[in-house]
Amino acid sequence: MVRDFKRAWQARDIEALIGLLDPRARASADGGGLVPAFLEPIHGGERIARTWLQIAARSPAFTLLERTVNGQPGLVAQLDGTVVSVYAFDIADGLITRIWAIRNPEKLRRWTAG
DSSP states (O other), X not given: OHHHHHHHHXXXXXXXXXXXXXXXXXXXXXXXXXXXXXXXXXXXXXXXXXXXXXXXXXXXTOEEEEEEETTEEEEEEEETTEEEEEEEEEEETTEEEEEEEEOOTTTTHHHHHO
């Protein structure tokens, strides 16, 4: 699922993204007040998909790497070799039900050191 999400996000395929997300999915972000992040959770698969396409449009040069995040498949976004975001996912019944986006540089230190 995470690999399919990555591919759809990189291809900017809105329909594929929506198809991977539970219609009741939620996404939240932690920028720690240090970097841009959406302030309120996003509810709904279509809204999440559209937001993720906006993220891709703002940072077209980032690289997505498949990594284990909290013991589960996840994604790490790098920009010029620096980790800028880590994405963790919950999956149920073949759909993504939750996405956590960690952007707070203080919380990304272990990813940068690794």
